[in-house]
Amino acid sequence: MPTPALSLAQINSAPLAQAKTLLGGLYEHSDWIAHQALAQRPFASLAQLKYAMCQVLDAAPREAQLALVRAHPELAGKALVAQDLTAESRHEQQKAGLTDCTAQELAHIQQLNSDYEAKFGWPFILAVRGPRGTGLTKRDILQTFARRLQDHPDVELQECLRNIHRIVEIRLGDKFGCEPTQGNMLWDWQESLARHSDPGCAERGELTVTYLTDAHRACAQELHQRMAECGFDEVYTDAVGNVVGRYHPQAPGARYLMTGSHYDTVRNGGKYDGRLGIFIPLACVRALHHSGQRLPFGIEVVAFSEEEGQRFKATFLSASALTGSFQQAWLAQQDADGVTLQAAMEHAGLQIADIAALARDASQYLGFVEVHIEQGPVLNGLHLPLGVVTSINASVRYACSVSGTASHAGTTPMNRRRDAANAVAELALYLEQRAARDGDSVATIGQWQVPNGSVNVVPGRCDFSLDLRAPQDAQRDALDHDVLAQLAAICQRRGLTYRAEQTLRASAAPSHAAWQQRWERAVQTLGLAVHRMPSGAGHDAMKLHELLPQAMLFVRGQNGGISHSPLESTTSHDMQLALEAFDHLLRELSGAPD
Numbered sequence: 001m002p003t004p005a006l007s008l009a010q011i012n013s014a015p016l017a018q019a020k021t022l023l024g025g026l027y028e029h030s031d032w033i034a035h036q037a038l039a040q041r042p043f044a045s046l047a048q049l050k051y052a053m054c055q056v057l058d059a060a061p062r063e064a065q066l067a068l069v070r071a072h073p074e075l076a077g078k079a080l081v082a083q084d085l086t087a088e089s090r091h092e093q094q095k096a097g098l099t100d101c102t103a104q105e106l107a108h109i110q111q112l113n114s115d116y117e118a119k120f121g122w123p124f125i126l127a128v129r130g131p132r133g134t135g136l137t138k139r140d141i142l143q144t145f146a147r148r149l150q151d152h153p154d155v156e157l158q159e160c161l162r163n164i165h166r167i168v169e170i171r172l173g174d175k176f177g178c179e180p181t182q183g184n185m186l187w188d189w190q191e192s193l194a195r196h197s198d199p200g201c202a203e204r205g206e207l208t209v210t211y212l213t214d215a216h217r218a219c220a221q222e223l224h225q226r227m228a229e230c231g232f233d234e235v236y237t238d239a240v241g242n243v244v245g246r247y248h249p250q251a252p253g254a255r256y257l258m259t260g261s262h263y264d265t266v267r268n269g270g271k272y273d274g275r276l277g278i279f280i281p282l283a284c285v286r287a288l289h290h291s292g293q294r295l296p297f298g299i300e301v302v303a304f305s306e307e308e309g310q311r312f313k314a315t316f317l318s319a320s321a322l323t324g325s326f327q328q329a330w331l332a333q334q335d336a337d338g339v340t341l342q343a344a345m346e347h348a349g350l351q352i353a354d355i356a357a358l359a360r361d362a363s364q365y366l367g368f369v370e371v372h373i374e375q376g377p378v379l380n381g382l383h384l385p386l387g388v389v390t391s392i393n394a395s396v397r398y399a400c401s402v403s404g405t406a407s408h409a410g411t412t413p414m415n416r417r418r419d420a421a422n423a424v425a426e427l428a429l430y431l432e433q434r435a436a437r438d439g440d441s442v443a444t445i446g447q448w449q450v451p452n453g454s455v456n457v458v459p460g461r462c463d464f465s466l467d468l469r470a471p472q473d474a475q476r477d478a479l480d481h482d483v484l485a486q487l488a489a490i491c492q493r494r495g496l497t498y499r500a501e502q503t504l505r506a507s508a509a510p511s512h513a514a515w516q517q518r519w520e521r522a523v524q525t526l527g528l529a530v531h532r533m534p535s536g537a538g539h540d541a542m543k544l545h546e547l548l549p550q551a552m553l554f555v556r557g558q559n560g561g562i563s564h565s566p567l568e569s570t571t572s573h574d575m576q577l578a579l580e581a582f583d584h585l586l587r588e589l590s591g592a593p594d
């Protein structure tokens with residue numbers, strides 16, 4: 001007979017020796033981690049227990065961390081061949097098909113094991129059951145193996161420890177008979193939507209969905225169908241391509257909570273950026289509909305059609321229509337093929353004349369909330385699945401150029417050069433120092449070109465971009481002033497000229513205090529520590545901030561928190577927690593909708 005599932009009540013009430021036994025086998029031959037975490041009993045949730053164990057390992061000395069890593073078997077290694085694995089490890093490697101390798105596959109993996117051990121001095125650790133828990137493919141495992149072989153040892157040790165925590169998370173679920181069923185459903189929905197990709201990218205297995213392409217319109221159709229299946233009372237595509245679902249309130253005339261995010265992507269992007277914030281409220285409405293429940297307020301989910309500015313330069317095009325700030329001049333913008341925005345909209349059957357009518361009346365809404373993958377490494381490094389956003393950063397961007405004199409690299413003395421690229425290099429080092437002074441400001445030169453550059457020519461011109469961001473407008477403005485002043489001083493000292501054309505200036509969007517606190521209470525209810533953080537990336541909430549009180553919830557990303565990349569990922573467990581936090585916000589709001 002199967003072993004009965006554990007409960008938190010058992011763990012909280014059992015004598016210490018018994019509780020230690022019950023949590024045995026979570027960490028490979030290293031039960032001391034779970035044992036030390038038991039000092040923090042009682043646990044309000046399984047998520048809190050997981051976090052307590054993460055804290056224990058973080059506080060442990062490096063040698064203890066290395067000993068834990070070295071206690072793990074190699075993937076498809078000698079222990080597997082000799083059938084000398086723990087039951088847990090064998091089950092996990094079996095799930096990923098590693099117990100059924102061909103001789104060629106086995107030789108490949110064992111060579112990778114050897115190369116990895118030679119470089120790092122410990123075995124490669126990967127949660128082979130993957131972010132959904134059903135097992136990675138052998139192809140995924142091999143690609144991850146090869147990629148992580150290039151890491152710095154300090155980075156790779158932390159990645160090993162994070163994968164160990166993920167292994168433990170799955171093992172805990174097995175022990176407690178706890179499956180993230182809603183998170184698995186969200187995972188499947190996102191995999192389904194990711195089938196649609198623009199021509200050229202789809203053939204390479206890349207995800208690219210830009211405004212009003214065939215793939216974009218296929219996404220809109222799938223989202224429309226998904227909303228209808230979830231039980232929304234109204235589902236429609238509006239004049240800019242937003243897919244809107246409305247779930248009516250208990251009584252006519254009540255206000256609505258607006259939520260959602262975008263379904264377009266950057267080129268060769270990830271599956272969760274934007275889309276996670278569409279599917280989580282869809283799942284909540286689905287649960288309400290299936291249980292026959294209505295709330296004192298309605299729910300309006302907007303799948304925004306354009307946020308990334310990849311095909312046309314009109315970033316936040318679709319959210320601008322809702323705030324009444326859509327600019328008719330945008331219609332003349334052209335994409336890389338010379339197609340105007342107006343022509344693309346007409347080809348898609350959108351009614352341009354109806355755009356003005358999309359502007360929302362703020363008095364009809366309670367506010368706007370958005371769930372989004374973090375797109376950064378902070379939550380991943382803290383072992384926290386959720387974070388509460390305090391503000392969306394203010395930003396300013398420039399297209400810049402420094403001009404000097406192109407001259408022979410062999411005959412021009414160092415003290416006689418007017419090197420444009422070196423001036424930009426000096427500015428780049430200043431950016432690091434100046435942004436770090438604020439702690440939470442960031443400054444980036446993301447593009448850097450020497451037109452007609454040659455290996456034996458001193459650069460006479462350097463074109464570059466500037467991207468400056470900070471949580472508050474005044475902080476952004478101070479950073480902006482200092483960077484431009486430094487650029488001017490560098491050029492004057494080096495005998496150069498420069499141009500800096502501002503291409504974007506966006507104000508900060510601080511979270512509304514009451515809405516931020518609702519997210520904080522939702523996170524606390526899950527037994528998690530509340531981590532408050534600014535958003536360095538722009539979001540649809542940044543635009544809705546002009547019309548409604550707004551606040552955001554971040555969800556941890558995997559693979560170091562990378563985003564705008566095929567490696568962007570999160571787990572079904574973390575999505576489940578985000579859904580439960582959203583549901584808590586709805587329940588709390590139902591008690592006091594004003």
